[in-house]
Amino acid sequence: MKVTLSWLREFAPDIDGDPVELCETLSALGLAVEEMDVVGEIVDGVVLAKVLDLRPHPDADKIQLVDVDQGDGQPLQVCCGAFNMSVGDLVPFATIGTVMPNGMEIAQRELRGQTSNGMCCSGAEIGLTSDEDGILILNDRVVDGAELGQQLASAIGVEPDILWDLEVNANRPDAMSVAGVARDLAAVLGVEFRFPDYEITTADESVDGLLDIVVDDPTLCGRFVATVLRNVTVGESPVWMQERLIQLGMRPINSIVDISNYVMLELGQPNHTFDLGTVPNGKLTVRRAKDGETLVTLDEVERSLKSNDGVICAESGEIVSLAGVMGGASTEISDSTTDVLVEMAWWDPPSISRTVKRLNLPSEASTRFRRGADYGENIVRAMHRFIQLVAESGVTAVAGLVDVPGKTPDRSPVTVRVAKINGLLGTSLSAAEMVAHIEPIGFECGNVSDETIEVVIPTWRWDTTTETDIAEEVGRMFGYENIERTVPKGEDAGGLSQYQKDRRLVREVLTGVGCDETLPMPFLAPGDLAKAGLPEDGVSLTNPLHAEESILRTSLLPGQLKAIAYNQSHRNPDVRFFEIDHVFLPSGEGDPLPDEREYLAVALAGEEAPAAVAILDLLDRALALPNLQLKTDRVAGLHPTRAAEVVVAGRPRGYVGEVDPAVLEAYGVDGRVAWLELDLGALLDGPHGNRKYRPVSKFPSSDIDLAFVLTDDVAASQVEASLRKGGGDLLVGLELFDVYRGQGVDEGSRSLAYRLRFQAKDRTLTDDEVGQARQSCIDQVAKKTGASLRA
Amino acid sequence: MSSASLTADLDAVLADANVRLAAAVDLDAVSALDAEFLGKKSAVTAAKKQLGQLDPADRKEVGQAINAARTTLEAEVAAARDRLAAGARQAQYEAERLDLSERLNEVRRGSLHLNTQARDRLEDVFVCMGFTVAEGPEVETAWYNFEALNIPEWHPARGSFDTIFVNLGEPEEVMLRSHTSPVQIRTMENTEPPIYIVAPGRTFRTDTADATHLPAFNQIEGLVIDRGITLGDLHGTIEAFVHAFFGGDVKTRLRPSYFPFTEPSAEFDISRDDGSWLELGGCGMVHPNVLHNCGIDPEQWQGFAFGFGIDRLAVMRYELDDIRELVNNDVRFLRQF
Structure with a gap:
């Protein structure tokens, strides 16, 4: 506003x-x-001048030569690019030396051999109106006694x-x-506020019998006030009114529309005019539309209506206006209009809001109705103001107003508690002080005691209804800045949850191994999931901004691959990325929302699967996961022979391996990408972090190396499990230190060499004991995996 | 053997040892000389064995001379060893010289995303002020995103959120949350007051991405529900936060505003260095309807809520000229922080 x-x-x-x-x-x-x-504000140097002569420029078509009188009675020649002046017109004239609002200084110039001694100005050039076309003609604008050569501001009575x-x-x-x-x-x-008395004169003719207004739905229409204007001629509104409308951001249209807008801006009451000649018998009925009824609105668009929409219809039942939102084309004022019906009504905000939203028809008028216009005496005041303003252009209003009541909000006093208001604001105001704050803005206070005040809420505050609302008014007028600032102290200490601490730990571990945190937006394009070898079961958006952002991700893989491809195309091929963010899996049965989870992804461009496993192992140690296992598996989107399911304490928690080269190709990613994706939420909500103290043995340990030959279908993890079982408590260290394929080992097999450390808590192991433990390990591996000791 | 000749022999040995130890070029040579001059077959050992054959009157004096010679020889051998060991160490040092500014296989630390850094800093400040951190889903129902927050279906404010809806359930029933306020509702539904939480997280609007807008961005909201909480408490809390986060000389002010879920409502501003004000976020006293919707009695409990953008803080702190860098994931950007 x-x-x-x-x-x-x-x-x-x-x-x-x-x-x-x-x-x-x-x-x-x-x-x-x-x-x-x-x-x-009009700059000094712009003066009132008169056009004495107009003649063509001998060598230019787009400019003409103008002689002006700038007060000395002498013709002064200027070159001018506008052609809207006539001899005798009064115009703004920028004399030589004037610095215009845009910073240009007026100087004597030659234009194709002709001298120009100043500039005739448009309304926009002197900042008076928004009109850039043509010179501002001031014949009707000058004040009495204005003289040529007078500074323009005083000549036309404009003040900054x-x-x-x-x-x-x-x-x-x-x-x-x-x-x-x-x-x-x-x-x-603390200064006086009052509405002016709008003195109106009306015709002898009474409005009685001219109009027949029926409000069928009193909830929709709280009040309908109307009158009739006679002898209407549609012309231009006065310049002062146009200026104000322009200043407030509205475009002048014609005398009737401009007054309508002026009254709305000034008093907040939107209003509508009908050509009375198109309203048979002056009969209008306010009702709700029936589904499927139509109306061609002022903008010549046919609107299909629904049963909530408030409408005004003619005697025939034909809808002629979309109440409070937009008028109909059939009753619009035209050049041939002589009689006008003026409507000023109060419309139910929720009803107007629904219609505006459904038809996407916001306007200055509907914005005011949606927020709740004034349902009190302001409606009649605005009507009087309208009549007063049209009278200036010779239009007369008939006597009296039609005033049909509907249902308006309850104005019973609201009892407010002084202590409650102080308790909300943190103030210690007395009842009298509160009254002094809110009465000047129209809140009538009665039955004031130390404890309570009965407040009648003014009709122009539709949204204000409760004690809390009134507390806000007290606070607003008292001044938020005057309220003492205090800091409440809860009884409990603040802190991060274990989950939040662990998530930070995961981030620290990952940045520690050189991974950069990425945060792509969670939207995917249709087909992104299929391209990543994943099921296309992502939830779609109703109103996406672009098709490329219309699906919610079910995996972090597509976003990471896009990020890698982007960086590769900018000559940064080998990035290490991680991301912790939400994915949106299909809803469970009966759940209105997607199954939203927090995932962790690690993507290592240019690296092979073991690099991702190494990071998984780091996280395992950082979080003390119980019984982490890798289950070799086919995983959607991952390399068929380089992927495993991550199982923690018997539960699947994600996947590790390498991205399928076919998927990489589809995303335009070069080289390999090692990949880890975990359901971090489930992982951190599950058991972890239990570390138990084991006393460090004070007795010597013995190291033994064992190499096994095993076929490729046997996982190293199986061998390790067997070694641990065979070694029992005495096996305190186990490390794979060599993997060998080649001469001496059969095709399709490899040799895994382990270093085992045996140690007892309570004694030095004898050679026999170490030998037995070694044999037990070998036997166990042979039994479980069929692998033999390498010769 | 006379005592005189024995003493003379010792003097000769000492002189010989002195010359040859000084000439020794490595530790092996010193060890050989050690054996020669101090070993079982050395002159000193032999002299000691001959001691018994001497005149008893001379024995004491000669014995002392032998011991003195041995001590001298031992010291000289040790000195020779030290001299040569130091030289060998010095030679090793010279041989192993490295230029430490040759950096191969550099180990780099990864960077936390700017949003994470800003969020962590905010969380840390509020945790110190006695808050816990609450989180919730990014896809929400109309109840959590609007209705429970006192924004009924017809309310003009609904339009101003520019909501992105999701194709689940009835039309406009499920949506990407337009603020993190649904987390407040979920917390109030599930927790008995007193409540002191902040809720950071991603929120969504139908904003086309440009230098200053993203359709997905991050907010943090705070909620306090306790007995006797006032608007003065709200301003005091915001001031304490601003001092901790932005610095003690940054001022705050509250201006009356409107949000359906708070009453009274305000915008809060912080002062810039040049004395002008920067609008940071919105806040207010939790509307009684909102408390009621969450099963909290507004006569017993009062509270306040506030919220502001996280991305904007990162943009301000580093003077980013394009907010889209926050979602581009370009390592040339990520690694700067």
Whole structure:
């Protein structure tokens, strides 16, 4: 909402002060100033001049030569690119030496051999109007007694004004008007606020019998006020009104539309005009639409309506207006209109909101109705203001108003507790002080005691209904800045959960081995999952911004592959990435939401599967996972012979290995990618981190090396399990130190060499004991895997 | 054998040893000389054996001379060893000289994402202020994202959230959360007051990605529900946070505003170095309808909530000129932090 200082002063003449300080005051009221401008300022040197002669430029088509009188009675030649002037017109004239608002200094110039001694100006060039086409003609604008050569500002009676663009919150319908902003500002500045008396003269003819207004749905329409205007001629509105509309961001259209908008901006009451000639018998009925009814709105679009929509229909039942949202084309004012029906109504905010949203038809009017327009005397005030303004162009209104009541909000007093308000705000105001804060903004207070106040909420605050709402008003007028700041102390200590601590630990481990954390957005393009060899069961979005961002990921793999491909295309082939973020698996039975989980992914570009296993082992040690096992398996998206399921304490928790080369090719990734993806949420919610103390033995240990030959279908983990079983408690160390294929080992087999360390807690092992343990290990491996000791 | 000739022999041995030890070029040579001058067949050992044949009157004096010679020889051998060991060590040092600025196979540490760094810093400040950290799903129902937050279906504020909806359930029933406030609702539904939480996480809007917008971005919200919590407590808490996070000389102010889920509502600003104000986030006293929706009695409990963007803090701190860098995952960007 934009307001100007001069317009505010029409309601509160004593508003004064430094404009920057007034900005702060407005912000502290909750009317944040988004922008402040000085408008109506005309630079010195621009004077009133008169066109004496117009003639073509001998050597140019797009400019003409103009003689102007700038006050000395002498013709002064200028070259001008506009052609809208006539001899005798009064125009703004920038004399030589004038510095224009855009910084240009006017100088004597030669234009194709002709001298130009100044510049005739458009409205935009002097910052007075937004009109850039043609020279501003001032014949009807000059004040009485103005003289040629006079500084323009005084010649046309323009004074600099301050314009504020305010951010008005949805709970402040009153501040969607100049008067409403003035009321707030006057209250906090402690100056008088009043509405002017709009004196109107009307025709002898009464409105009685001219109109027949029926409100069928009193919830939809809380009040319908109407009158009739006679002798309407549609022309241009006065320049002062156009200027104000332009300043507040509206485009002047014609005298009737401009007045309609002016009244809405000034008093916050949207209104609508019908060509009375198109409304048989002046009969209008307010009702809800029936599903499927249609209306061609003012913008010539046929709208299909639904049963919630509020409509106004004619005697025939034909819908002629979408109530509070947009009028119909069939009853629109035209050049041939002579009689006009003016409607000012109060519409139910939720109903208007639903219609606006469904038809996507926001407007200045509907924005005010959605927030709750004033359902009190302001409707009649606005009607009077309308009649007063049209009278200036010779239009007469008939006497009296049609005023049909519907249902408006309950205005019974709300009892507020002084202690509750102080308790919410952290203040210690007395009842009387609270009253003094809110009465100036229209909250009527009665039955004031030390404990309670009965408050009648003003009709222009539809959203305000409760004790808490009133507390906000007290706080707002008292000033949030005046409330003492305190810090509450809860009884419990703060802290991260174990899950959150462990997640940070995982991040530290991964950055410690050179992995950079990535955070791609969670959206995928259709086909991304299939390209990664994964099922296409991602949940789709209803209103995605792009098709490439229309699916929610079920795996972190596609996002990581895209990130790797991006970096490879920027000459960074070997990245180590990790990501901890949400994936969205298909919903469980009866669950309205996807099965959302937090996953961890590690992607090592240019590395092979064992690198990913090594990282898994690091995490295993960092988190003390119970019984981590790798189960060789076919895994969607991963290399068929280089992948395993990660099993922790018997439960599947993810996959490790290498990305399928076919998938890499589909994503344009070069080289190999070692891959680890874990259901981190399940992993960290499951048992882990249990570390037990084992006393360090004080007795010597014995090391033994064993090499086994085993076929490729036997996993090293099977051998290791057998060795551990065979060695029992005495086996305190086990390390694979060599893998050998080649001469001396059969094709399809390999040799695994282990170093075993035996040690007892309570004694030095004898050679016999070590020998027995060694044999037990060999036997166990042979029994479980069929592997023999390498010769 | 006379005592005089024995003494003379010892003097000759000492002189000989002195010359030859000084000439020794390696430790092996010193060991050989050690054996020769101090071993079983050495002159000193032989002299000792001959001691018994001497005149008893001379024995004491000669014995002392032999011992003195042995001590001298031992010291000289040890000195020769030390001299040569030091030389050998020095030679080793010279042979093993390395240029430590030759860096092959550099080990680099990975970087935490800027969002994570900012989030961790925020969490740490609030944890010190007695808060715990709550999390929740990114896909939500209309109840958690809107209705429980006092934003009914017709409310104009719903439109202003520019919600991204998900094709699950009835139309516009399931959505990507437009704020982390649903976590507040879930916490209040499941926890008895007092409640002191912050809820960081990703949120979504139908914003086309450009230099200053992303459709997915990160927020942190705080919620306190306790007895007798006031608007003054809200401002005091925000001030304490701002001092801890941005520095003690940064000022804060609250301006009245409107959110359906708080009443009274405010925007909070922080002061810039030049004295102007920067709008950081929104806040307010939790609306009684919201408390009621979560089964909390508004007559017994009051509270406040606040929220602001995390990405923006990272953008401000590092003066990023394009917020899309936060989701591009370009190592040239990631590794700077």
